[in-house]
Amino acid sequence: MSDYKITFLIQCHDSKGIISKVTTFFYEEGFNILSCQQFTDNIQEAYFMRVSLDAKDLTYSREELKSRFAKVAHSLSLKWRVHFTEDKENVVVLASKTTHCLFDILEKHGEGKLHCHIPLIIANHESIKYVADQFGIPFHYLPITGENWRERQGVILKLLVEHHVDLIVMARFMRILSSDFINHYQEKIINIHHAFLPAFQGANPYKRAYERGVKMIGATAHYATDDLDEGPIIEQDVERVSHASTPSSLAQIGSDIERKVLSKAVKYHLDHRIIVTGNRTIVFPETED
Amino acid sequence: MSDYKITFLIQCHDSKGIISKVTTFFYEEGFNILSCQQFTDNIQEAYFMRVSLDAKDLTYSREELKSRFAKVAHSLSLKWRVHFTEDKENVVVLASKTTHCLFDILEKHGEGKLHCHIPLIIANHESIKYVADQFGIPFHYLPITGENWRERQGVILKLLVEHHVDLIVMARFMRILSSDFINHYQEKIINIHHAFLPAFQGANPYKRAYERGVKMIGATAHYATDDLDEGPIIEQDVERVSHASTPSSLAQIGSDIERKVLSKAVKYHLDHRIIVTGNRTIVFPETED
Amino acid sequence: MSDYKITFLIQCHDSKGIISKVTTFFYEEGFNILSCQQFTDNIQEAYFMRVSLDAKDLTYSREELKSRFAKVAHSLSLKWRVHFTEDKENVVVLASKTTHCLFDILEKHGEGKLHCHIPLIIANHESIKYVADQFGIPFHYLPITGENWRERQGVILKLLVEHHVDLIVMARFMRILSSDFINHYQEKIINIHHAFLPAFQGANPYKRAYERGVKMIGATAHYATDDLDEGPIIEQDVERVSHASTPSSLAQIGSDIERKVLSKAVKYHLDHRIIVTGNRTIVFPETED
Amino acid sequence: MSDYKITFLIQCHDSKGIISKVTTFFYEEGFNILSCQQFTDNIQEAYFMRVSLDAKDLTYSREELKSRFAKVAHSLSLKWRVHFTEDKENVVVLASKTTHCLFDILEKHGEGKLHCHIPLIIANHESIKYVADQFGIPFHYLPITGENWRERQGVILKLLVEHHVDLIVMARFMRILSSDFINHYQEKIINIHHAFLPAFQGANPYKRAYERGVKMIGATAHYATDDLDEGPIIEQDVERVSHASTPSSLAQIGSDIERKVLSKAVKYHLDHRIIVTGNRTIVFPETED
Structure with a gap:
């Protein structure tokens, strides 16, 4: 073989x-x-x-x-x-302020567990540049405001085209991509949502999970579609919490779930284990092929 | 001791x-x-x-x-x-057609794991009478329609009072209790919802879980309040599923989660481990006291 | 279809x-x-x-x-x-004193979730006869001592042959079958061990789990072979415990794992999802076939 | 506050x-x-x-x-x-060839989730120096052979004393410390074993897990004692695997469990949540104090 x-x-x-x-x-x-x-x-x-x-x-x-x-x-x-398999996909990571998902992707990539090239990291917070630097990956800082976001997406698209990007990973990138953008990359954008979808769609899921008093929290990796947090789910996982958890401790516990779930989803994609059908995914289990 | x-x-x-x-x-x-x-x-x-x-x-x-x-x-x-502890609580179980939750409660009660009396089971389907008979517990069959439901709740309330009921367990009882009824028994009605709340509130959660393509399903035991499926959560659990699961296989997998979650919640209540605060529960962990 | x-x-x-x-x-x-x-x-x-x-x-x-x-x-x-599938297998359950595994099998059988006949329950404790009676299944009480155990196995074998038994389920049957017996029913005896094998093989696993201070306990369903607790594993599961768990609370928590694991293993067997190879099992995942 | x-x-x-x-x-x-x-x-x-x-x-x-x-x-x-809490503990990490546990500790430390100083990383493989460099932490390479191991432990001890070390984390450090060494640091050495102890003590647990055909694998963080892999367990976790898993894929799946379990154990220690009693640990649950 x-x-x-x-x-x-x-x-x-x-x-x-x-x-x-x-x-x-x-x-x-x-x-x-x-x-x-x-x-x-x-x-x-x-x-x-x-x-x-x-x-x-x-x-x-x-x-x-x-x-x-x-x-x-x-x-x-x-x-x-x-x-x-000779054709490694080009993966660009979009990130904001938190680093846990970014770290996990870069580490697993560095250890040879993710079969891809990562030519670029794009972020709207310069504070996380050190992570890209640590792994020797080019970092593109792109300050984003409500006003310039449409224009900035044009810049991102241009960068993606330049780097022949096959997959975009939103590693807790806290901006909503436009329909136009998403339509350019159907089934090629993986997002991590920090809740067990369809629970707590939208903003501030940990705060809302706290308020609802749930006994487990989760994370969901899905393909981005026009409908926010409504795209086909690739992977989910949960962890038990208790009444003693505050919104901030939920976020801490959640961060370990998010990184695990996102990295798994990216790996399934790169190993070509996923077929999207309607709004569902077929994920063929891992084998030793 | x-x-x-x-x-x-x-x-x-x-x-x-x-x-x-x-x-x-x-x-x-x-x-x-x-x-x-x-x-x-x-x-x-x-x-x-x-x-x-x-x-x-x-x-x-x-x-x-x-x-x-x-x-x-x-x-x-x-x-x-x-x-x-000398004062055992009186627990009445409400059930409909499915028997898995009812069985689990009766079994655990029979094995001495639930510290209570169960003087009565009330159901709107006579087909499950055999379960009550098996365990030698009086069974009250109460046919319910859209029209007679208000009146039937009066009958149930009367039965509950007669039996000095301290706790009502809705073991997949598929009817919505009126505000009046619930207000009589605040923090004394435990319901099992066959989804990981707040995902899939309301009807047909397994069908909707299938359509949404989730990778885990769950169940939630909570105190019943005026707001359907919005009451304080006591216990939740989940199980991994896949694209191969149909609505009916989700229901099968779910039935084992439901019974486990409901029985745990009932036990926590009977062991006086729960304090409700706002819409959240404090559940003190099990100890050897 | x-x-x-x-x-x-x-x-x-x-x-x-x-x-x-x-x-x-x-x-x-x-x-x-x-x-x-x-x-x-x-x-x-x-x-x-x-x-x-x-x-x-x-x-x-x-x-x-x-x-x-x-x-x-x-x-x-x-x-x-x-x-x-027209050919339902004949399954005999062997049990001792505890009833949780027995209940789960009989309930799931009653609900049509286990595709088999259960012509007989054999137990060495008469105290559990009521469970068989509840489900209307013939019960054979067989008092066993160290001295008569060899002879009793002969009786059991005779009963199994009479009932054309295809599968024997040891639902916490606390006796060790002889090699002779097991060789008659290779890959046809499913045992539940109340530990996460290969941890805590042999007697008193919950006590030993307590002493070792483990943070999770488990259960293992496997085919019985000559080597005690060494047969091919079919299914395992675990639950989190803590320092607060005593041997008896571990046994309580464990009982829910045991029943779930054993029932799953029996279902996999009856659905013909298992191939044994060497000392390992291939268990083909559940599908909607 | x-x-x-x-x-x-x-x-x-x-x-x-x-x-x-x-x-x-x-x-x-x-x-x-x-x-x-x-x-x-x-x-x-x-x-x-x-x-x-x-x-x-x-x-x-x-x-x-x-x-x-x-x-x-x-x-x-x-x-x-x-x-x-003003007194941050000094933590030295010992590592060998694999980097996943080391990465997780350094990342969580960098994100402020582990309340300690990390003055030094010691390893017997120079190939992982880049990880220490990435995080700007001094790295001490110490080639170890069967012959020089006793002498090398003296060198390590000296380094630990120089750095006023309070806790030693063995992040998949594949050498067995002598009793002398361990006695210097009782309840101050945390080791990660890549199996669900007491299953698969000793060498090559993933290979043995494969051969035994287990359906879940795990990892165990414990305090190091004289008896190899017998010390008080702090934290354990597991993940489901299948017949399709090979020894190498088990090692991959296991690496995510190991890092999670080790980081949790280190955090519990640094947050002063652990009391050792006999060969067991009391781990007080996380609170918002």
Whole structure:
């Protein structure tokens, strides 16, 4: 087994024979299937598939593979995409004042646990520049006000294009992106919300969690969409709290959940484990492929 | 140590010397303090205390104890109540069609884990009578429609009074009690909501959890108040789910969370571990008192 | 989709083309694959598969299906078995003095959540007969001493054979079965150990957990083997405890974990989600097949 | 309320009147009690107490406070110690090759979440120096072999004395300290073991967890004692895994548990929440004092 893999993500209307035809194609092309995961959504009558292949079995060009698979896909009406592990995605992190999520991403990236390049960190608070400096990653400081926010988004978009960005991670970036911006990067912006959605959408979730007297708090990583905090959920987790927790201690406890949840979501995305369907995500479990 | 305990629940404005004065009172009256738990709410500037005493140290009457403590309480402006374990509370369970919560309460009661009498089960579905029969508990079937619901609540109230009921447990009872009813039993009605409140208040939480694509589901036990699903939360818990979960499998997974959460909340109430303050609960952790 | 399913569990040495050939067989035989789950163990170079089919697509006899699949299996060197949901397994529960696990199994069975018959409960304490009576299940009381235990196992074996038992559930049955007994029912005896194995194997785990001062306790459901508490683990779970927990409160907290873990393991077994390999289990996640 | 607190940790044989006498002392000395936590161990007949005071109420010298309290303590046979938040503890981190625990400690320290100084990091692998450099903390590289390990411990001891070290954190430091070393720092060395103790004591826990086929893995922070991995447990946590996890993926999943558990244990220690009794720890829950 080589270190390089080829990952297909496939979705279609559920019907007989798809798995047989798809796996037979890969078999006949000479591939060893490292893992083949499927999910049949009986409610939507939809079928989802993630196939991971050993890249060393590819005896011709990538373009040729795509072209050959496209024929099968066409005959079966598949919606599909393919990823090659040699192609590391470019990830830009947007941050504000808090550093815990940013640290976790940079650390895991530094330890080789997140398969990507991070060409740039953009933040609207200069106070966190030291984190970028620590990890030797370029830092772009962008002061933002209510007035200049529209214009600043143009600057960010330009930076993203310049850096050929594939994924934007909002690591507790406390600004709401415009619809225009989001539409440029559909299913390519991951946000962390510091609450167990759909509880406490919007601002100040820890304060509201305190006031509501909840006994657990959580965090939610989701793809950003037009509707604030309404995008497809990728990962969530919670921690037990008590009456003794204040809004500020909730924020402390929450910070460890946020970082864990966001890093997991980013990893699932980079490992091509996620298919979005409607407002839900299929997240294929981690395997050793 | 005898099996019998005396439990004081105390709240007041926070000020110097309260713990000293209260504990000195019990000491001077000859009591061994089995456990003394406190919580200072710095935001509300409020002080909460639970003191558990060995009942064998009581050398005079209960009334005398109350009267003596009342003097201390008055001088310190304490709000307080006292419970004697000899006095088992009377608990009536309201149920509808599902049996998992009802079973758990009856089982734990049968095993001696819930310190109470259960003189009656009331349900609007006769199909679950067999559960009451199994445990030899009187069952009152009360068919309910939209039209007769107001009148039926009168019947229930009458039954509750007849049975000197101290606590009402809504074990997935799918009807909304009127304000009048609830006001008769403030902080004496525990409801289980089949979602992680404040997410998915109201009807069909599992269906809505499915549609929202959450990655964990939960359940919440709370005191019933006028505002549906808005009462003080006693206990919550969650379980991980995935895209593969349908509304019906969520309901299955959820049923194990519901029963656990409801039984815990009922136990906390019966062990006099809960003080309600505003819309929040102080739940003193379990101890070996 | 009918209510009836056909489930194949397959294992073999990992090699190219297996999934293609197996799924093509089912496709060509006219089956709709409800779910197809796989796992490749790269360390053992082994391949595992669970295929669930819609039974209404079976247009010929079960024997014919087995015979046709046997040919494919032979050509691919598959080890396999097939289950038809019409065939409910016969499950006998062995219990001693505590009732929580027994209750959970009987309740879930009563609610239709465990797909099996329960023809008999065998216990060495008559005090729990009332539970069997509640659920209307025959109860066999078998007083056991150190001296008669060998002979008693013979009696149990005879009862199991009489009732055509497919699965034996040890619901906190506090006796150690002989190797002879266990060898009669390999991968057909599920035991619950009241600790997070391999911690606290053997007797008195809660007492030892207390003495060791652990901050979480757990329970483990596993297939019984010759080596006490060493069999393949099916399911585990834990709960947080504290210094305030005594051996008896640990046992109380633990009882809720035990019942949950044991019932899950039994359900996985009855839903044919488990393949044992060496001393490990593959447990295919729950799906809506 | 000032930012400074005075924390008393007290233990004694359980007897009537202790809480009354201790709290009355603080009240009469003019202190506002920020929090008062107690635990009565009925099995050991021992009593434990943590009292947190507002330092601004201290109207005389620290020495005078100690001397006055010593009289009360003597009359009640209390074992006690007192901590002043102005006195930050000096913490040295020992590490080897992996960086996740080290990162978490340094980050939380940098964010002000760990109340201490970190004057030095000592490691037997130079490859992790960059982490110390990132955070601007002196790094001492100490190559260790089987032969020089005894001598190297002398060097470490000397460094610890030079830096007036109060707490040693073994952040996945893969060497076993000698009894001599440990006896110098009783209850002052916190180690993280990468398993849910007492499961998988000793070397290679993730490999052994894989072989045993456990369904959850964990980590344990404990005080180091003579008996390897047998010291008093401070904190534990677990995460669910599956048959699909290999030893290396277990190590990855485990790394997030380890860092969380170790940082929590260090925080509990630095906040003076821990009393060791026998081989167990009392960990008073976090409060807003």
